[in-house]
Amino acid sequence: MADKSFPLSKFAGIMAFYAILACVLGPLFFYYVLEKTVLSAGNGFIIGSVLSILLWNFFGYHLVMGK
Secondary structure, three states: OOOOOOOHHHHHHHHHHHHHHHHHHHHHHHHHHHOOOHHHHHHHHHHHHHHHHHHHHHHHHHHHHOO
């Protein structure tokens, strides 16, 4: 049974932001700012994904759980 105190809407909002950061903003930034190649967009995807994980570990978890 799910915990009734878990803020699912806050969790979903934070995860949606991280998905947009990793899958859209990171690749677009690297593609248009550094060089217009698929390799550069792939590097943006990797950096965006790592940034999302770091943000979750340091901020997101604490926002959701209220600690």
